[in-house]
Amino acid sequence: MAQPRKSAAARRPASRRGTRPAKKAPGKTAGKRPSSRRWSQRVTRESDALDLKRGVFTQRDPKRIAASLKHSAERSSRRKAGAYRSALxxxxxxxxxxxxxxxxxxxxxxxxxxxxxxxQFGKE
Incomplete structure (x- = not known):
């Protein structure tokens, strides 16, 4: 005689039961972390590729911006691509x-x- 089928929850191993977060009502955003709102700011500040000089993008001279980015890219030992590609x-x-x-x-x-x-990188 065949045994009755188990429900999906019963078939799941005990270690995985109840690990999914409860579904939220549509349109409600309860408890978002404030840091998630400014992820791009965090990327520019804590990028794994470059250690940028503070205020590099607010400088007035394009040559100084490019020189600062080039300097940061060439000094970085954590970048995954070439210096030019990382800076650009x-x-x-x-x-x-x-x-x-x-x-x-x-x-x-x-x-x-x-x-x-x-x-500056000689890529003209």
Missing amino acids: SMLTFYINRAGKTLSQAQRARLNRAKVELKR
Whole structure:
């Protein structure tokens, strides 16, 4: 004689029972951690690739921005890609994540810093 089927919960090993979080009602965001709201700020501050100088992206001179990024990228021993690629990635990341809060003048300055970075690495 066949045994009755066990429910899904009964078939699951005891170590995995009850490990799923309870479903929340749609539209409610109870208890979000404040750090999750500014993940891009955390990436620029604690990136595993580069140790950036404070305020590097707010400088006025594109050549100084590019030089600082180049210096940080070349000194880093934790980056996964080449120095040029790491520096350019961090600059692009900052431009993309700043979004609408970046003024047109600062956006243009950072885009000129991209060109300058390319020139400083001899990638023209």
